[in-house]
Amino acid sequence: MAGGAGMRLGGWWQAARALRAAGGGWSRTAAPGPTCRGLCAAAEPSLSYQELKDLKKANVLHIDVRERWEIDRFGKIPESINIPLGELMEALQMDPMDFKQQYNQNMPSKSDPVVFSCLAGTRSKQALGFAMSLGFSRVQQYAGGFDDWVKHEPPEKK
Numbered sequence: 001m002a003g004g005a006g007m008r009l010g011g012w013w014q015a016a017r018a019l020r021a022a023g024g025g026w027s028r029t030a031a032p033g034p035t036c037r038g039l040c041a042a043a044e045p046s047l048s049y050q051e052l053k054d055l056k057k058a059n060v061l062h063i064d065v066r067e068r069w070e071i072d073r074f075g076k077i078p079e080s081i082n083i084p085l086g087e088l089m090e091a092l093q094m095d096p097m098d099f100k101q102q103y104n105q106n107m108p109s110k111s112d113p114v115v116f117s118c119l120a121g122t123r124s125k126q127a128l129g130f131a132m133s134l135g136f137s138r139v140q141q142y143a144g145g146f147d148d149w150v151k152h153e154p155p156e157k158k
Contacts, residue, residue, distance in 0.1 A: 045128070046143035049152050052077075052115060055140075060113040061105065063088075065127045066146065070119065075155030077117060077146060081105050085123045089130050110135045117142040117149075 047055065056062065062080040064071065071082050081103050083091045091099065092108075099107035108114050114136060116127035121143035131139045142148075149155065 046121070046141050047115065049142075049144060049148055052117075052142045052149075055113070055115060058113070060115055061108045062115045062117065062142075063127070064146070065116055065118050065123045070146075074146065075157045077142075077149050078156040080117065085118070085127055085130075088127055089134070092131060092134050092136070108136070111137055113138045113140070115140045115142055117145050120145045120147045 052062075056079055062077065064076055064080040064082050065085040065088060066082065067084050068082060076082065083103060091103070094102070094107065096107040099105070114131065116124040116131070116139065118124040118127070121141065124141040124143065124145060128139055128141050146155070
């Protein structure tokens, strides 16, 4: 377990360095927001519940960055895949075949639309910064997260 925790911490430090190198700030209160080109209709980097529902009808990859135990315990937003935030930088740089095998989903290209969510917006905002630092150009977050989703409809249970 200690080795796994150390590995995750290393991933966080790598992510922080990459974010700083890309010109983004590293704070708990504000991660750099994406531009909305071609992904959302609003100028805001955050999606509403209805905007996310509409995007899910299109070909958008929805990544939930909560921890696995949170998904197991509380459920998930339908059609999302789980990549915990501590794994995200590595996952987005994987070989596409390895990504497909590990997450049962095609790996997104840097121009594919991707939406991140978490419980209430903090981790998904960090995920945006990580993805942008890797060159992903059509990323967005659902800041209301799982907390907001369950106000509108029930979660999908594993």
